[in-house]
Amino acid sequence: MSEHDLDALGWSPELAESLEPGLEPGRVIAAHRAAYDVAVASGGEAVRTRLPGRMAHFDEVDVAVGDWVGLSDGLIRSVLPRRSALVRTAAGLTSKPQTLAANVDTAFIVTSLGPDLEPRRLERYLVTIWESGASPEIVLTKADRLDDPSPMVAQVEAVALGVPVWVVSSVTGDGCDALRARIGVGKTAVLIGSSGVGKSTLVNRWLGEELLATQETRADDDEGRHTTTHRALIELPGGGMVIDTPGIRELQLGDAGNSGALEETFADVEALASQCRFNDCAHETEPGCAVRAALADGSLPGDRYASWQKLQRELRAIARRTDARLRQEDRRRWQLLTKDARSRTRHR
Ligand SMILES: Nc1nc2c(ncn2[C@@H]2O[C@H](COP(=O)(O)OP(=O)(O)O)[C@@H](O)[C@H]2O)c(=O)[nH]1
Ligand SMILES: [Mg+2]
Ligand SMILES: [Zn+2]
Structure with missing residues (x-):
C-alpha cells in the first residue's frame, strides 16, 4: 500500500473528535497473532504495531481488521468507537466474542x-x-x-x-x-x-x-x-x-445486541405476527392467528416460518449465554473488589 490518505481509508470528522490529542490515527489493515498492520496518513508501508503489554492482557481490548486506532511510540493506545462490527460468537461461558471486521x-x-x-x-x-x-x-x-x-x-x-x-x-x-x-x-x-x-x-x-x-x-x-x-x-x-x-x-449469529436483526430479515413474518388477535400469540392454537392462516393458504412458506422460529430460539439461547457470562464477570470483579477491601482493612 503506497500513499495513504486518511479520507480514502474512511476517516471522518466523528472519528477525529473521538481521537485523544497527541495520538496519530491509523486503520488496522491486517491482524496477526499479537501484531497489527496499521495504515497511517504519513504514507509508505503500513506500520507494524502492537498493544502495550498492559492493554494486551486486558481482555476488554479487542482490535480487529478495519478498526481505527490511536498510535504513539509505535503502540496502539486506543481503539476508536466502531460504526459496525462483525462478531464471531463465543461458544463457551469463558471465551469472549471475537470481532472479525x-x-x-x-x-x-x-x-x-x-x-x-x-x-x-x-x-x-x-x-x-x-x-x-x-x-x-x-x-x-x-x-x-x-x-x-x-x-x-x-x-x-x-x-x-x-x-x-x-x-x-x-x-x-x-x-x-x-x-x-x-x-x-x-x-x-x-x-x-x-x-x-x-x-x-x-x-x-x-x-x-x-x-x-x-x-x-x-x-x-x-x-x-x-x-x-x-x-x-x-x-x-x-x-x-x-x-x-x-x-x-x-461467522455465526452474534449476541443479538441489535434485536431488530430478526425483524429486518423476516419483515414478512413479523408483519403477519402483528396481525394476530393476541399480542402474545404463540402461533400454535390461538384463535385469530394470522401466521397460521398464512401458513394454511400457502402465502407464508412453511420452511421460511421454521427458519424464523429456529433463528429466534438460537438468538434467545445466545442472549442467555451472554447474560450468564456477564454475571460471572460481575461476580469475579466483586470478589476481587472485596478481597482488595479486606486487605486494605488489614493493613490499616
Ligand atoms: N465458473 C466460474 N468459476 C468461478 C467463478 N469465480 C470463481 N470461480 C472458481 O471457483 C473456485 C473458488 O474460487 P475462490 O475465489 O478461491 O473462492 P473463495 O474461497 O470464495 O475465495 C476457483 O476454482 C475459481 O476459479 C465464476 O464466476 N465462474
Ligand atoms: Mg478466498
Ligand atoms: Zn399468531
Whole structure:
C-alpha cells in the first residue's frame, strides 16, 4: 500500500473528535497473532504495531481488521468507537466474542449459483449482518454456469425482501463492474460466504491482478507466491476498500445486541405476527392467528416460518449465554473488589 490518505481509508470528522490529542490515527489493515498492520496518513508501508503489554492482557481490548486506532511510540493506545462490527460468537461461558471486521459499510453475502444455493443459509447471514450494523447485499456468483439464472434469482429475492441481489460471473465479467461500483470512495465492504464461492477471484478481478490466493492458484502454486492473504483490508483502484479474510466464513449469529436483526430479515413474518388477535400469540392454537392462516393458504412458506422460529430460539439461547457470562464477570470483579477491601482493612 503506497500513499495513504486518511479520507480514502474512511476517516471522518466523528472519528477525529473521538481521537485523544497527541495520538496519530491509523486503520488496522491486517491482524496477526499479537501484531497489527496499521495504515497511517504519513504514507509508505503500513506500520507494524502492537498493544502495550498492559492493554494486551486486558481482555476488554479487542482490535480487529478495519478498526481505527490511536498510535504513539509505535503502540496502539486506543481503539476508536466502531460504526459496525462483525462478531464471531463465543461458544463457551469463558471465551469472549471475537470481532472479525470493524467499521464495515456493506457486507456482500456471497453464494454461488448452483446446487449449493441455500435460502436458509442466506436468512442466517442476513440476520447476522443486520446485527452487525453493516448493510447487507447478496451476490450470486458463477452466473456463467447456468443458461438461465432467473429462477434461482427469484428464489433468493423471495428471502431478500428488498436487500439488493447481484448476479455476477468472474469468468465473463458480467455484473462485476456494477458490483464494484457499490463500494464508494472511503467505504469498506466485506465479502462473506462459504469457501469456494468465488470471493477471492472477484477481488482479484476488481484489482486487475492475482493478489489473493484462490482455489485455482493455490492448487498450482505451492511456492507461496500469494503471500498477501494476511493483508485483510485491501484498497481498490479508484477508491473504496474490501475485506476478504478466511476467518469471515466462520461467522455465526452474534449476541443479538441489535434485536431488530430478526425483524429486518423476516419483515414478512413479523408483519403477519402483528396481525394476530393476541399480542402474545404463540402461533400454535390461538384463535385469530394470522401466521397460521398464512401458513394454511400457502402465502407464508412453511420452511421460511421454521427458519424464523429456529433463528429466534438460537438468538434467545445466545442472549442467555451472554447474560450468564456477564454475571460471572460481575461476580469475579466483586470478589476481587472485596478481597482488595479486606486487605486494605488489614493493613490499616
Ligand atoms: N465458473 C466460474 N468459476 C468461478 C467463478 N469465480 C470463481 N470461480 C472458481 O471457483 C473456485 C473458488 O474460487 P475462490 O475465489 O478461491 O473462492 P473463495 O474461497 O470464495 O475465495 C476457483 O476454482 C475459481 O476459479 C465464476 O464466476 N465462474
Ligand atoms: Mg478466498
Ligand atoms: Zn399468531
